[in-house]
Amino acid sequence: xxxxxxxxxxxxxxxxxxxxxxxxxxxxxxxxxxxxxxxxxxxxxxxxxxxxxxxxxxxxxxxxxxxxxxxxxxxxxxxxxxxxxxxxxxxxxxxxxxxxxxxxxxxxxxxxxxxxxxxxxxxxxxxxxxxxxxxxxxxxxxxxxxxxxxxxxxxxxxxxxxxxxxxxxxxxxxxxxxxxxxxxxxxxxxxxxxxxxxxxxxxxxxxxxxxxxxxxxxxxxxxxxxxxxxxxxxxxxxxxxxxxxxxxxxxxxxxxxxxxxxxxxxxxxxxxxxxxxxxxxxxxxxxxxxxxxxxxxxxxxxxxxxxxxxxxxxxxxxxxxxxxx
Amino acid sequence: xxxxxxxxxxxxxxxxxxxxxxxxxxxxxxxxxxxxxxxxxxxxxxxxxxxxxxxxxxxxxxxxxxxxxxxxxxxxxxxxxxxxxxxxxxxxxxxxxxxxxxxxxxxxxxxxxxxxxxxxxxxxxxxxxxxxxxxxxxxxxxxxxxxxxxxxxxxxxxxxxxxxxxxxxxxxxxxxxxxxxxxxxxxxxxxxxxxxxxxxxxxxxxxxxxxxxxxxxxxxxxxxxxxxxxxxxxxxxxxxxxxxxxxxxxxxxxxxxxxxxxxxxxxxxxxxxxxxxxxxxxxxxxxxxxxxxxxxxxxxxxxxxxxxxxxxxxxxxxxxxxxxxxxxxxxxxxxxxxxxxxxxxxxxxxxx
Numbered sequence: 001x002x003x004x005x006x007x008x009x010x011x012x013x014x015x016x017x018x019x020x021x022x023x024x025x026x027x028x029x030x031x032x033x034x035x036x037x038x039x040x041x042x043x044x045x046x047x048x049x050x051x052x053x054x055x056x057x058x059x060x061x062x063x064x065x066x067x068x069x070x071x072x073x074x075x076x077x078x079x080x081x082x083x084x085x086x087x088x089x090x091x092x093x094x095x096x097x098x099x100x101x102x103x104x105x106x107x108x109x110x111x112x113x114x115x116x117x118x119x120x121x122x123x124x125x126x127x128x129x130x131x132x133x134x135x136x137x138x139x140x141x142x143x144x145x146x147x148x149x150x151x152x153x154x155x156x157x158x159x160x161x162x163x164x165x166x167x168x169x170x171x172x173x174x175x176x177x178x179x180x181x182x183x184x185x186x187x188x189x190x191x192x193x194x195x196x197x198x199x200x201x202x203x204x205x206x207x208x209x210x211x212x213x214x215x216x217x218x219x220x221x222x223x224x225x226x227x228x229x230x231x232x233x234x235x236x237x238x239x240x241x242x243x244x245x246x247x248x249x250x251x252x253x254x255x256x257x258x259x260x261x262x263x264x265x266x267x268x269x270x271x272x273x274x275x276x277x278x279x280x281x282x283x284x285x286x287x288x289x290x291x292x293x294x295x296x297x298x299x300x301x302x303x304x305x306x307x308x309x310x311x312x313x314x315x316x317x318x319x320x321x322x323x324x325x
Numbered sequence: 326x327x328x329x330x331x332x333x334x335x336x337x338x339x340x341x342x343x344x345x346x347x348x349x350x351x352x353x354x355x356x357x358x359x360x361x362x363x364x365x366x367x368x369x370x371x372x373x374x375x376x377x378x379x380x381x382x383x384x385x386x387x388x389x390x391x392x393x394x395x396x397x398x399x400x401x402x403x404x405x406x407x408x409x410x411x412x413x414x415x416x417x418x419x420x421x422x423x424x425x426x427x428x429x430x431x432x433x434x435x436x437x438x439x440x441x442x443x444x445x446x447x448x449x450x451x452x453x454x455x456x457x458x459x460x461x462x463x464x465x466x467x468x469x470x471x472x473x474x475x476x477x478x479x480x481x482x483x484x485x486x487x488x489x490x491x492x493x494x495x496x497x498x499x500x501x502x503x504x505x506x507x508x509x510x511x512x513x514x515x516x517x518x519x520x521x522x523x524x525x526x527x528x529x530x531x532x533x534x535x536x537x538x539x540x541x542x543x544x545x546x547x548x549x550x551x552x553x554x555x556x557x558x559x560x561x562x563x564x565x566x567x568x569x570x571x572x573x574x575x576x577x578x579x580x581x582x583x584x585x586x587x588x589x590x591x592x593x594x595x596x597x598x599x600x601x602x603x604x605x606x607x608x609x610x611x612x613x614x615x616x617x618x619x620x621x622x623x624x625x626x627x628x629x630x631x632x633x634x635x636x637x638x639x640x641x642x643x644x645x646x647x648x649x650x651x652x653x654x655x656x657x658x659x660x661x662x663x664x665x666x667x668x669x670x671x672x673x674x675x676x677x
Binding site for chain 1: 409440444501662
């Protein structure tokens with residue numbers, strides 16, 4: 001094992017796959033000469049050259065469309081968005097084209113492509129730079145959606161995403177790129193669609209994903225001091241969701257709190273709650289609770305930011321509520 | 326020949342290169358153009374009738390009047406080249422040799438359709454013949470076409486992508502982003518404005534101060550030409566020249582091909598935005614009539630042979646409709662097929 005930063009894990013995944021397959025290339029704003037806005041692609045231009053590591057103008061819709069066209073014609077692009085907030089400009093190509101071309105062409109044209117970049121809040125960046133896109137993209141049949149929470153998962157899942165023959169939305173975080181974690185020296189793959197039990201427990205199931213899962217760990221540590229054993233399930237993949245993993249955990253704990261760094265309406269938490277009432281109704285000892293980001297555009301001021309985000313105190317309160325304590 | 330944009334002030338009526346005698350194009354080419362254009366037109370006239378009779382649903386946008394662009398583009402292109410266009414997409418696959426039977430079946434949503442009944446009129450595909458689709462989102466195919474060309478360049482082929490869109494689509498921001506990158510990256514793409522002067526019911530004059538659309542390319546130093554879209558000869562020459570530029574590694578070209586759709590934008594268009602005289606003026610330049618005249622003037626075919634072609638077209642159309650009507654609808658299990666490459670739904674037991 002070795003210790004790497006999240007950004008290095010992503011870089012290893014891309015570089016290993018690019019060494020193995022000539023048809024894979026990376027494009028996006030500042031990915032080449034600048035070595036990546038967040039240094040994910042550092043050194044890749046030197047290794048792979050300008051044919052395969054391509055700086056684009058600031059034209060999200062255009063370069064995403066070019067990448068989609070290239071994927072339709074035999075290549076396997078990786079598109080880096082500086083943040084997913086900017087990818088809203090490219091949503092036509094992701095949602096209307098990449099996600100639908102296989103079906104609308106009656107299976108004639110596939111779109112093996114990875115769209116990746118920073119997602120969610122990242123400090124005091126204001127409302128337009130602080131959105132999470134899991135629920136947006138998970139809504140769309142034809143896409144797969146992945147949100148890793150640590151370097152190990154990031155590398156294994158990104159490799160799986162690059163090898164996948166369908167379009168994959170890969171959601172990272174500016175706040176996680178510097179996170180360190182252990183990964184194996186050799187190659188490994190983590191299959192898409194498989195959740196991971198990050199912490200085993202018996203009293204309550206915390207379901208979460210992405211960087212906000214750190215708040216679940218902090219809450220679980222506090223709860224343990226009070227004798228409450230929380231199980232943490234990291235969904236890792238948001239489409240397809242590993243429903244069985246969640247349902248089986250809740251059958252054991254009988255209680256569930258979903259923690260999500262996004263708005264409440266039509267959220268992944270709502271989706272999890274629906275499936276639990278449908279498939280674990282008789283096992284639930286309390287209604288499913290959720291701890292969400294405030295139902296507001298994300299604020300700038302530190303005091304309001306603290307108010308808006310899920311935190312250990314709010315998670316603990318939700319856990320105590322489902323335990324009637 | 327196509328006129329260079331920079332040469333003169335924008336011309337309203339494009340120049341013509343029609344030659345009824347001593348043409349550089351062969352007898353075989355004219356017969357092929359005539360036959361293919363006639364097939365496109367008769368196919369669309371028939372499906373328009375059937376649509377009005379509600380034999381099939383969806384939107385229907387016909388190409389009638391614009392046929393010279395499809396056949397001139399195909400005759401000026403090579404095997405291995407790719408073609409992509411918008412939702413007015415019946416002409417290109419027919420010109421490329423797709424069987425009209427599978428196209429008709431697609432209109433009817435039948436499993437034998439070119440897209441297995443999953444695309445409909447706006448989403449024809451025939452990858453085997455290089456037809457990368459009809460696309461329903463106006464202008465979305467502009468960056469995709471450049472991306473298809475990008476892949477050809479990346480793989481080191483000499484193939485070109487012909488990317489067609491209307492004068493309406495040319496107002497999308499995606500065009501400008503794409504033109505910039507296509508020039509910057511020297512992509513082997515020929516951008517074709519099928520300029521029929523109307524974005525649905527809104528004329529070019531009403532949407533811009535720069536009515537000479539070939540000028541759009543000038544912002545990006547893209548070689549740009551105005552072409553007579555009622556002349557398959559002019560289209561063929563412009564396409565061949567642009568494709569040759571791309572194949573030699575000299576990047577994209579913009580062709581502002583002036584054409585006209587005789588019918589409405591879609592079947593529900595009352596056409597109050599134009600006069601009957603304007604339509605008649607363009608119909609007087611009809612490319613099918615023109616090709617037939619060249620054939621007759623050169624005595625390349627006897628009246629009997631011409632009638633045989635016309636009868637063959639009639640029979641093809643009739644057989645296509647019969648094939649479509651006799652074909653089965655997709656079975657319910659097709660619903661979840663072709664959504665992903667792998668089996669779907671992913672987790673059946675938890676399907677909502």
